[in-house]
Amino acid sequence: MAIKVKNPLVEIDGDEMTRIIWQLVKDELLFPYLDVETIYYDLHVKVRDDTDDQITVEAAKAIAQYGVGVKCATITPNGARVQEYGLKKQWPSPNGTIRGILDGTVFRQPIVVKNVPPTVRTWKKPIIIGRHAYGDVYKNQEILVPGPGKGELVFTPADGGEPTRLTIQDFKGPGVLQGIHNTEKSIRSFARACIMYAISLRVPLWFGAKDTISKTYHAFFRDTFQEEVDAYKAELDAAGVVYFYTLIDDAVARVMRHEGGFLWACMNYDGDVMSDMLASGFGSLALMTSVLVSPDGPMEFEAAHGTVQKHYYAHLKGERTSTNSTATIFAWTGALARRGELDDTPDVVDFTKKLEAAVIETIEHGTMTKDLVSVAVGPTDQASTEGFIGAVKARLEAKL
Ligand code: NAP
Ligand code: MG
Numbered sequence: 001m002a003i004k005v006k007n008p009l010v011e012i013d014g015d016e017m018t019r020i021i022w023q024l025v026k027d028e029l030l031f032p033y034l035d036v037e038t039i040y041y042d043l044h045v046k047v048r049d050d051t052d053d054q055i056t057v058e059a060a061k062a063i064a065q066y067g068v069g070v071k072c073a074t075i076t077p078n079g080a081r082v083q084e085y086g087l088k089k090q091w092p093s094p095n096g097t098i099r100g101i102l103d104g105t106v107f108r109q110p111i112v113v114k115n116v117p118p119t120v121r122t123w124k125k126p127i128i129i130g131r132h133a134y135g136d137v138y139k140n141q142e143i144l145v146p147g148p149g150k151g152e153l154v155f156t157p158a159d160g161g162e163p164t165r166l167t168i169q170d171f172k173g174p175g176v177l178q179g180i181h182n183t184e185k186s187i188r189s190f191a192r193a194c195i196m197y198a199i200s201l202r203v204p205l206w207f208g209a210k211d212t213i214s215k216t217y218h219a220f221f222r223d224t225f226q227e228e229v230d231a232y233k234a235e236l237d238a239a240g241v242v243y244f245y246t247l248i249d250d251a252v253a254r255v256m257r258h259e260g261g262f263l264w265a266c267m268n269y270d271g272d273v274m275s276d277m278l279a280s281g282f283g284s285l286a287l288m289t290s291v292l293v294s295p296d297g298p299m300e301f302e303a304a305h306g307t308v309q310k311h312y313y314a315h316l317k318g319e320r321t322s323t324n325s326t327a328t329i330f331a332w333t334g335a336l337a338r339r340g341e342l343d344d345t346p347d348v349v350d351f352t353k354k355l356e357a358a359v360i361e362t363i364e365h366g367t368m369t370k371d372l373v374s375v376a377v378g379p380t381d382q383a384s385t386e387g388f389i390g391a392v393k394a395r396l397e398a399k400l
Contacts, residue, residue, distance in 0.1 A: 002035040003351050006343040009335055010062045010300075011038035014072030015045055016307035017315060021325045021385065022072045028389050029355060029396065030332060034348075039066060043094055045075045049087045056094045060101035067342055069300040070335035071098075072328070073307045095292075102294040105130050105193035107263070108275050108304055109289050110282035111330055113363045115376045119281045125261035129278055130197065130293075131271025132190040135182035138268055145175040153179065180217075187221055191228035192295035194265040199239040200299070200338065204262040205229075206244045208251030208270070221267060279304070286324035286371050289331055301334040303327030311385075322370035323385045329359055329392070351400075358395035367391045 013022060030036070041059035048055055063069035075081055076093040099106065109128045112118070145151065151168040168177065191207075198205035207225050209218040222245060229236065229243045236243065246254070248270060255264065255274075266274055279288055288304035304327060311323045333352035340348030363372065366379045369388050373380045383391060 002033060003347050004345070005034055005036035005336065005339060005348050006345050007339060008037040008039050008066055009339050010059065010066050010069035011040045012059050012069060012071040012300075013040065013042045013044065014074040014307065015043075016073075016075065016309055016312035017321070017323050018073040018303065018305075018307045018328060019044070020312070020315060021323060021328050024386065024389050025325055025329055025332060028393050029329060030336075033351065033396075033400065034336070036336075043072075043074050045077060045081065045085050045087065045091075048074075048091055048094070049085065052088075053091050053097070056097045057101065059094075060098040063098070063298050063300050064102060064294065064296075067298045068335050068339045069298070070331050071095075071300055071302040073303060073305065075307055098300065099133070099292055102292060102298060102300070103189050103296075104292040104294045104298075104300070105190050105197075106133065107197055107291045107293060108279065109291065110278065111287040111289065111326060111360070112260075112282070113287070113360055115364055115366070115378050115380075116283040116287065116372060117377060118283060120256060122257050122259055123281070124259040126282075127255060127258075127260045127278055128197075128201070128203070128263045129271060129275045130190075130194050130263060130265045131275055132187070132266065132268050133271070134186040134190070134268065136180050136268040137178070139181070141179045143177040145171050145177055147174055148172055151175075151177045182217075182221070184220075184224060187224045188228055189295040190265070191225040192232075193293040194225075194263065195228060195232050195236065195241075196295065196297055197291065197293045197299075198241045198263045199232075199235055200341065201263065202239050202241060204242045204244060205236075205265060206246070206251060206262055207265040208246050208248035209267055210248050212247060218267075225265070283375055284324075284371060286327055286369070289327050289334060291334060299335070299338055301331040301338070303331050315385075321385045322382060322388075324369040324371050325385065325389055326359055326363070330356065354399040355392075355396055358392050358399060361395055362388070362391045 039062050041055055074094045077087055077090045082090055107128050107130045110126045112126055149171050153166045153168055154163055156163045194205055209221045211218040211222045285305045290302050290304040292300040308323055311321045315321050333356050337349050337352040366381050367383050368380060370382055373382050
């Protein structure tokens, strides 16, 4: 008897090797066991081209409407792709378009398996990182100072009030100058997305800034984040989520000796740097998922890696591939678990836990794709793309 998923899920198909995997995962691991309706959007690069990218906009709106989406990796066209597919133009990144429409924050989450040990030996559970992807040094103005002169920070009120003017530096010789900003609205959206996601995962929420040095800018982040935490106190308490603020240096020091299992909210630059550190520390891009969380609650789940182009060309030539479907499977289980939680259908959540356990046990018993064989410890048995999914299916069936 198939398990009934009460409400529909937005399904966004994509490109190349991940599109092949997408179909396999649905046919072998999901649709035989679930009675689920998906609202399907095909974001194949040719469809985006044919619709002048309107399909991407519609997919994002559908996620806002239905509350949960799952997305396959997609090509972000460059010059070479325009040639390859005969496109009208270099369409923007679908992820960027969807993120803009949902006003979302992206969280990266590693999948931990025992035989691919993190480089940091205390890490036992995932450390989930959320990056505030607006403003600061990523939306700055800079001046190369040629020689002596005054660098100033000026704010001119739109209502005709008196400008505020501060001297940054009286230059005696050449130097460099930078102006950055952020907005209260964006910081609140970011804080709210972090709160939503920590509640959905029931994990502690950390935030760090450099408020001892930056007593206005960083302190504004700290205080705005705290106000949102206070506003959602009842929801956080109900989910047992603890909020922890500390100086960014202290947060970094603690991360390196913690067992994990928390959500780390980071300012833009910290998130850029620290997400790469965590991704490499947890072992493999193919074991990393990514979740886009809108401050209003909708979530979109996907694998963090791309379309695995080289494997696709090998596949087209009829060669045997060994592409890792783990992050794609976890994108689906993440989305279905969220759906199950919103719908209050524990049997759906239970199915996702069994499927995730089947994947982890398959890898921990040594059956894995080529990318993991090179980083795993202990005995390994290299599986093909289809062989790995088949091994997961066998373990899943034993649990159902
Ligand atoms: P990629 O698809 O992530 O692959 C880079 C390399 O990483 C692969 O060639 C492969 O290495 C390895 N790899 C990644 N995922 C793997 C998996 N699941 N199993 C096994 N190996 C894996 O990045 P890319 O080749 O730079 O980008 C290809 C396309 O993806 C681009 O058109 C880009 O625009 C798009 N992209 C989309 C997203 C998204 O939709 N979220 C994200 C990033 C990139 P080996 O070849 O050494 O085996
Ligand atoms: Mg980076």
